[in-house]
Amino acid sequence: MGVVTVNKRSQSTEEYLEAIFKLERTPAGATVGRLAGELGVAPPSVSEMVARMGGDGLLARGAAGEVVLTAEGAVEAARLVRRHRLSERFLVDYLEMPWDEVHDEACKFEHVLSVEVEARLAEQLGNPRTCPHGQAIPDEDGTFEEEPAIPLADLKPGERSTITRISDERPDLLHYLGTLGLLPETSIAVEGVAPFGGPLLVRVAGAQYALGREVAGKIFVRG
Amino acid sequence: MGVVTVNKRSQSTEEYLEAIFKLERTPAGATVGRLAGELGVAPPSVSEMVARMGGDGLLARGAAGEVVLTAEGAVEAARLVRRHRLSERFLVDYLEMPWDEVHDEACKFEHVLSVEVEARLAEQLGNPRTCPHGQAIPDEDGTFEEEPAIPLADLKPGERSTITRISDERPDLLHYLGTLGLLPETSIAVEGVAPFGGPLLVRVAGAQYALGREVAGKIFVRG
DNA sequence: GTGTGCCGTTAGGCTAACCTATCAGAGGAA
């Protein structure tokens, strides 16, 4: 038998899960401080919440104090990411919203999609593999396979590749990239790299642009 | 100038607004007790919440203690109903969900639709006038015009009319009506009425059914 | 070794929204 765990998480819990999932796959990892920054709350709030979620079996603390998701937590987080990215696809493909506005909307949608709605939405959208920004959409069972890619900034002058994803959701940045046509599946060539952290000169669809290093670090291309 | 009131209501507040909106247009009106029943909370919780919402200018208390929405509260409530019913249309028309399952889902959706998403959704759906159960969808400005209708139970034997709406959202009832083909815009004739509160004999698409009085009171037809 | 900072935790409070138990007033029945 066992205890019936209905396991409907609170909205806050779901937001923590997602933030940890995201920070876990950065070189820096997920710490209390970084989570506080990511979620826009004070560090003690994170301490407290992390303790609660640890008790619920969603996460554990690593040797150095980092926050790591348990298998259960990781699956739930991946499903949330799936719902988030499916929502983004829906907002862009069906409602025809601009790609730079959909992240914030999807943040709300992801918490209200039932299993059935999620499944029907995926089917109706043609089971998309990525969100409009090129990020991979996890499977229904929570498996998550990101296409290997390197930052545009790592390309050498003269090299050419194809954009796979933009790993930043800030509307202003996305809007800017959109006006330049720097979308996933776009072919891009690096024509020059200015020294001392200067901009990259890139060519896209015949036009040349100068991109700052920070921006170029957010654009990922096939490696 | 005036104070900028961003006025993003809490989910609870929104649920109270909707419940009051609904109960206000029943003969019994909206009272603390009925609200408690409708919302599934204890009466003191309603007392408390109603006091808070009164302070926010969303509602007032009538002479007999009834709860009445202010103009502001009524507009916000109507917009929520609009979002709820648009969501139901979306779930049925686009996701092809059965009409008896969409109410509960829409209860979650209505709280996360931004003004822009609401507008695009309405347009994409062809600006529907009613939800899948035949209830009118309020305008963007909160005006709400329900088509005049009478309960099926008020028809006399031999009379024929067309179903306009089902004023009940219980999945089991809706499922039952769906299997009989008792959907909005369906032509229906009353062939007999059993005495002493007995069932109505109705004919729909060639078939005859016996409907209890309670069910027949939830089905509204053009009068 | 001894300061100096950085991080995370502890301590103590706050608010929204809920609960149960109890109280008060208004209206109808006897």
Add this chain to the structure above:
DNA sequence: TTCCTCTGATAGGTTAGCCTAACGGCACAC
């Protein structure tokens, strides 16, 4: 008139999630 019932309000308590202020340990500089 008295009483009983029904309805809503009050009092007091809980929980989740957030806050600020203050504390403690570790690492690194000197």
